[in-house]
Amino acid sequence: MHLAHLRLREFRNYARLDADFSPGFHVLLGNNAQGKTNILEAIYLLATLRSFRGVGGAQMIRHGEKGYFIGANVVAADKHEIKLYWASRERKVTLDGQPVRKLTDFFGVFRAVVFCTEDLQLVKGTSRIRRRFLDLILAQTQPGYLPLLQRYASALRSRNSLLKRRIIDEAALESFSHELVAVGVRLIEARRALLPRLSPLARLAYRRVANDAEELRLEYQPSVQADFALELARSRDRERAARCTVVGPHRDDLALLLGDRSAAQFGSEGQKRTLAIALKMSQAEYLTGLLGSPPVLLIDDVMGELDAQRRAGLMPLLERAHHASGQVFMTCTGENWPRELSRQLQRWQVNAGTVVPLKAPA
Ligand SMILES: Nc1ncnc2c1ncn2[C@@H]1O[C@H](COP(=O)(O)OP(=O)(O)OP(=O)(O)O)[C@@H](O)[C@H]1O
Ligand SMILES: [Mg+2]
Secondary structure, three states: OEEEEEEEEEEOOEEEEEEEOOOEEEEEEOOOOOOHHHHHHHHHHHHHOOOOOOOOHHHHEOOOOOEEEEEEEEEOOOEEEEEEEEEOOOEEEEEOOEEOOOHHHHHOOOOEEEEOHHHHHHHHOOHHHHHHHHHHHHHHHOOOHHHHHHHHHHHHHHHHHHHOOOOOOHHHHHHHHHHHHHHHHHHHHHHHHHHHHHHHHHHHHHHHHOOOOOOEEEEEEOOOOOOHHHHHHHOHHHHHHHOOOOOOHHHOEEEEEEOOEEHHHHOOHHHHHHHHHHHHHHHHHHHHHHHOOOOEEEEEOHHHHOOHHHHHHHHHHHHHHHHOOOEEEEEEOOOOOOHHHHHHEEEEEEEOOEEEEEOOOO
16 A cells, blocks of 8 residues: 655645655655654545544644645555545545545545554553543444444544533433443443454554564453443442443453553563554554555655664564565654665655655765
8 A cells, every 4th residue: 555646735834735656765854843744644535534643734834824634545455545635614525526425435445553652641641641542543444344433433422421410311322321331231242352353463563563572462451340231320429429331342442461450550661662663563454464455555654663683673663565566664863764675765856845865876
């Protein structure tokens, strides 16, 4: 899978950009604040409709403009054209010229995994960030997952707003409980089934990247212990006191254990950083294994932070993406990309919202 053409209009610091990319490795070189990460952000939006920086659409519109546009040609088994337009009043997503009505139709078309400094939040941040990580992987691999997630969120919102009222409409509450449980058990089941597949990949990735004897283990920590309907009913007093739904997959967590201890509580900074990379590597490996071709890898500032040994641990993943006609985009401020890759790299100079190809190094 690769991104063959990228077109940006009024996106961040790009007034207009049109660039063609071959499969393989691409390094985006440039000083700080020139627009390297903005390119990765645009590519990631094409895959997930979300910014990995956790911001909303409005912030990505170029200052003083009304909307941004991102267009792309992607090549997988088939060729596809994706267009996103985002303005405060109007949002449009089209796939091959047709408006996308169901996100399910869209999510499988272009897959990307990002490695960025924000990944550290997977380890240090709240459970919401880890749930989102699992949900993204499931959405990227199972067509039915995203609609379930949306149904769950909607039932949860309705239920919570009822619980905030002074007088609670019991019949309405009951009907949302029913929906919440019906959908919730399917989310729990999908997350539970994912973990035994993801955990060994993450463990292997951690071992490759870390100079560290401790074993990484991922463990699903569901909010529901056995029977969602029963536990929801039993939480009645607690949820009325809290005025919101207190059990359910919206309270799940993913435990990250190094040598059976919580990495967030006991890990060193280096271990946490390595763990975050291992999680992303496991996501990429899982997608590759399941779908038969690697996702596009977006690597922002991560290479520069890693010492030679940790970088070497990441190499097999990059090499494999390369050999399978995949694609890797890396950003670097200096010429400090991994030397191991030098011969195969396509280099681009990013400068104040322009992107120009550089000749291969002699
Ligand atoms: N909505 C926007 N409109 C116009 N310019 C923006 C917008 N959002 C961000 N920028 C500009 O984009 C630039 C930052 O781009 P980006 O984050 O891609 O930099 P970078 O090349 O990755 O830098 P670094 O090496 O520091 O990470 C800044 O100059 C910033 O002012
Ligand atoms: Mg950057």
